[in-house]
Amino acid sequence: MSAQKRRAAVLGSPIAHSLSPVLHRAAYGELGLGDWSYDRFEINETALPEFIGKLGPEWAGLSLTMPLKRAVIPLLDEVSETAAAVEAVNTVVFADDGRRTGDNTDVPGMVAALREHGIEQVESAAILGAGATASSALAALARICTGEVVAYVRSDARAAEMRQWGERLDVAVRTADWADAKEALGAPLVIATTPAGATDDLAGSLPERPATLFDVLYDPWPTTLAARWSAYGGAVVSGLDLLVHQAVLQVEQMTGCASAPLDAMRRAGERALAER
Template identity: 40%
Template structure:
């Protein structure tokens, strides 16, 4: 029986997940039909009920705006989801149809940064405070990060991030969004050795010009937004002398983990599969 899988969100037309997954399943010989499905927030519960009823689903890739609301619709959550309160993956148990929430964004961020040569980081800055920021904090902990500054429109609403950082044993300072672009004092995001922007596409554009000049040769920016690429933020950062990691790198590595989970195939050492995934979205082979 052919299995189904999909990426869901709204908007969703820009997603490169179908290209990644379809390339991988062809290379693996896995009979999985991976689709792109736009699901409005009001329709999410009905969509999940449909998946349970059809009984031929392998998994779902979950993107905005469903990463938080999907939490209440799964039957179980793995340790990363329980810890961070964020998921981007739902596995369907073939035995009983139960839904398991997972978070592959964490491993996606870790592997993207390691591929860029980051073995560890002492001081990082996060821009934005949504589900991806929560995954980024967990990823930073895996990279032995000691402290992080998080820039939010309203720092008073960052209590959940502060609680997560305390659980992770990570020093955290919540700062106003405007302070991220403070090149004069050096206290802005450019002062950190690693900056991760978790903002959706286009949202960081007003910040980009203000950040001009804060990037330094040793500083690294990971911008999770990849459409369009380069983002305005990535362009300005690179112009200022900083190094940039594309959000496509994160997308690739989180998809590798999803493909392994959805197909049941061990991708350890399968550079052939990873390389066809790279080709599918225009990344250099590993």
């Protein structure tokens, strides 16, 4: 399908753990893009401008992870409405004329992952954590949540940030102290955006019939909370679900193919995680 060799890659620091090469290469294989390659590069904020400035015309796009999602914005010619809303770019696409366009596929990826599990709309939700992923979660909830979102955070500064994001995204956000996070577990949808181990202590406080947990982690998996949630009969959406759905959108934008192979990409991700 490809007339010339094309390149793409994921950038970040640390980057060795990234599953993006596995997912994108699986997509290229299914799509018959034999001349496409996808790599990973350890790049921090300081090195990013020089790296992007040296890229040649063979480059189709970049995936970005922490700490580059905000740092890349000044280097771009255009930023999508979604990426601008959360001040985070995880996808850069290079046009034939060299223009650099940034987008955020995490937000629609979250919505798609929830939809795949039958969650089209919720009356309220809870977010555990207040980092960069939490802002994307709020943007996703702006599309599917009709009522209040309660964010459980560890500091007043984080609480203020989440309320500001809520105002910006037109989401009704109430903040609560992390010490009360067990109260979140009865929400129709709980989105855990915290680092590994942060929610382990909550696993012993689940209600008899929990609803839906979206835990953005994928390695190690399942988390203690996700495992207990499933044991209690609740629905669980994993970080791999998110990773695959956002990668599908990246592949489609970078290659111009109308439909990336979701199932093949998921299988490749599952195999890679099983081998770790």
